[in-house]
Amino acid sequence: MIVENSEVILSVRDLTADVDGTPILKGLNLEIKAGEIHAIMGPNGSGKSTFSKVLAGHPAYEVTGGEVLYKGQNLFDLEPEERARSGVFLAFQYPLEIPGVSNLDFLRVAYNSKRKHEGLEEVDAFDFDELVQQKLDVVKMRAEFLSRSVNEGFSGGEKKRNEILQMALLEPTLAILDETDSGLDIDALKTVAGGVNQLSKPDNATLLITHYQRLLDYIVPDFVHVMEGGRILTTGGKELALELESRGYDWVREEEMAEVGAS
Amino acid sequence: MSIQVSTPVEELEAAELQAVGLSAAAQKRQDYLAKLLNLAKSKPLDVAGAAWVQALRDQAANLVQEQMFPSTRDEEWRFTDLADLLQVSLQAEGSGAGVTLEAIAPYLLPEAATSRLVFVDGHYAPELSAVDDLPETLLIGNLGRLATDARLQPYLAKQAGAEELFTALNTAGMQDAAVLFAPKNLVVETPIHLLFITTAGSVAKLTLPRTLVIAEPQSALTILEEYVTIGEGTYLTTPVSEIWVSDNAQVHHSRIQRDHASAFHIGKTAVSQERDARYTCNAISLGAQLSRHHLEIYQTGEQTETHLNGLTLIRDAQVGDLHSTIALTQPYGVTRQLQKCIVGDRAHAVFNGKVFVPKLAQQTDAGQLNRNLLLSPKARVDTKPQLEIVADNVKCTHGATVSQLDDDEVFYLQSRGIDAATAQTLLVYAFAYEILDQIPVESLKQSLSAIASQVV
Incomplete structure (x- = not known):
């Protein structure tokens, strides 16, 4: 939802970034305010996933220019774990399997690291168990998933639901969902989208990165951005997604070219 | 540029020795x-x-x-160099300093509080041992007291592979032995702790701990065999354990090696399994500057089941070597082996896993996997699965993996608010836990898990 005069959560200005010396982001600008849901769409290789990893602080991505302010603070001053503790959450496109670490322990350690950061007392195993049971409903997960190793042997849909479960527990200020819809069947997509919608509040913001318009039938964005060549080419409302679906990306490119030519 | 041509005296001597059959280095080893x-x-x-x-x-x-004496020219010792041992001047032990119950308190297990045999420098220590509340028919104690029991003679030093150098050395100096004899149908649920202590100090000594376990038909035993050090300093220990698992009997064996970081440990576990016998070994190797464990399974009856779980966790310049042999001879055997190594700093892990499946061992189902985690660019692993399969209707698999801590895994944990150091610890612990989880005694599992959590 668009809220009048709400706080700016994320402000990205002229961001450039490299992977292995190859420039991927080439001057990206974006502003996200509290309460808003933004969607970034774009073809493969446009830099969407790179952008999400840069925001979360993946070490393989090198920021070469521009700035990113998160609630007014320079995001790049923070280690990845500090970003997480202060409310930046990335739902991974490919969540990792961590054999030997139980999902429940993992969730508790993550939850407590955030509590500690906020100056709150850590929650013991007993109280945490109660809390996590409530959150399971958000993503309609069975309790048995908690005793299994993190994502090990989970189906694609189960992994994505587990990501949203983590999000439900950590209650982020900025949730970035990197192709959370890719590879999901329609039931899993509805569950995941339902979870995201439940968690969207006036004081937080969501950034959806997706390849398919289908997700936006279930999570309605306030803004849709089209990304190509490491930049945002154009921005519109939710109707832009429908237009992209029917006309593809080429017309956006052509309009951009025309604009560049005219100026 | 100058070219130096010299004929060092040593080389001449070596040449002379060559003439009589031994090089100087070989002579030194002999x-x-x-x-x-x-x-x-x-x-x-x-x-x-x-x-x-x-x-x-x-x-x-x-x-x-x-x-x-072996050198790295011997195929069996190619990756494990005993040259450093040759520098250690071993001495006959003096009168061993008294070890108190208080001194060994960190190693006592509440689950085995009254089922414990303790040996200090190879000598039985009755004042540190406790064997109460065990079934009366279980023979437990030291060979010194039990040697007159005629049931032991057919087993002691009779296991296959007894001629191997360090096994024979142990037998040649056998002082005493921990003895367990479970007669037919006796099921002992209490885990039995065999604690072998070496007192280390200024004198480098040789200790030869010995264990004899006999599980008669349909009996069941759980054994925790542990090697620890009181004091600091180098020594050589060459323990040997012989385990006999009869028809339909079951032995669950955990072997924990946590010798002092200056020690040399060259040990043997030899197991024979008769028909339908089940044997599990959890071999955890943490200590010693150089450790080698020969783990040998000899199948003597059909349809045996064998589980070998191993964890070698080493750092600094430690060498940790597991040489295992599974010699199947009969049909329907099932074996599962998982050997994991976590190697830090400049440490060096060695795995050699032999599995013999001769013509008679049809319908064998044998699986072997060696997984290695290297924590530093200078860490090294040599892994050598060695399967010799003659039988034509069997299922045998093997695999070996070497990996480092995955940056993406660490990042995933960081992105959930867990700092990098904790993330690495968690991942190493998770790698080790698969093996540690097999240890049936909670207090021991906990103390070993704590060690695994400190390795990064």
Whole structure:
């Protein structure tokens, strides 16, 4: 939802970034305010996933220019774990399997690291168990998933639901969902989208990165951005997604070219 | 540029020695072996009036005498260099300082509070041991007291592979032994703790701990065999354990090696399994500057089940070597082996896993996997699965993996608010836990898990 005069959560200005010396982001600008849901769409290789990893602080991505302010603070001053503790959450496109670490322990350690950061007392195993049971409903997960190793042997849909479960527990200020819809069947997509919608509040913001318009039938964005060549080419409302679906990306490119030519 | 041509005196001497058959280096090794054998033979036999044990010692001494001390030119010792051991001047032990119950308190297990045999430098320590509340028919104690029991003689030093150099050395100097004999149908649920302590100090000593376990038909035993050090300093220990698992009997064995970081440990576990026998070994190797474990399974009946779980967790310049042999001879055997190594700093892990499946061993189902985690660019692993399969209707698999901590895994944990150091610890612990989880005694599992959590 668009809220009048709400706080700016994320402000990205002229961001450039490299992977292995190859420039991927080439001057990206974006502003996200509290309460808003933004969607970034774009073809493969446009830099969407790179952008999400840069925001979360993946070490393989090198920021070469521009700035990113998160609630007014320079995001790049923070280690990845500090970003997480202060409310930046990335739902991974490919969540990792961590054999030997139980999902429940993992969730508790993550939850407590955030509590500690906020100056709150850590929650013991007993109280945490109660809390996590409530959150399971958000993503309609069975309790048995908690005793299994993190994502090990989970189906694609189960992994994505587990990501949203983590999000439900950590209650982020900025949730970035990197192709959370890719590879999901329609039931899993509805569950995941339902979870995201439940968690969207006036004081937080969501950034959806997706390849398919289908997700936006279930999570309605306030803004849709089209990304190509490491930049945002154009921005519109939710109707832009429908237009992209029917006309593809080429017309956006052509309009951009025309604009560049005219100026 | 200048080219130096020199003929060092050593080389001439070596050439002369070559003429009589041994290089200088080989001669040095043989001299060392002779010293080792003399030290072993000088060990007092703590078994009064048992001529048959002395006879075993004498036979084994002859076996040692016929052999060469290994070098890295021997295929079996290619990756494990004993050169550093040759620098250690081993001495006959003086009168061992008294070890108190208080001193060994960190190693006592509440689950085995009254089922514990303790040996100090190879001698039985009754004041540290406790064997109450165990079934009366279970024979438990030291060979010194039990040697007159006629049931033991057919088993002691009779396991296959007894001629191997360090096994024979142990027998040649056998002072005493931990003995467990479970008669037919006896199921012992209490885990039995065999604690072997070496007291380390300024004198480098040789210790030869010995264990004999016999599980008669349909009996069941759980054994925790542990090697620890009181004090600091180098020594050589060459323990040998013989385990006999009869028809439909079951032995669950955990072997924990946490010798002092200056120690040399060259040990043997030899197991025979008769028909339908089940044997599990969890071998955890943490200590010693150089450790080697020969783990040998000899199948003597059909349809045996064998589980070998191993964890070698080493750092600094430690060497940790597991040489396992599974010798199947009968049909329907099932074996599962998972050996994991976590190697930090400049440490070096070695795995050699032999599995023999001859013609008679049809319908064998054998799986072997060696997984290695390297924590530093200088860490090293040599892994050698070695399957010899002649039977044509069997299922045998093997695999070996070497990996480092995955940056993406660490990042995933960081992105959930967990700092990088904790993330690495968690991942290493998770790698180790698969093996540690197999240890049936909670207190021991906890203390080993704590060690695994400190490795990064």
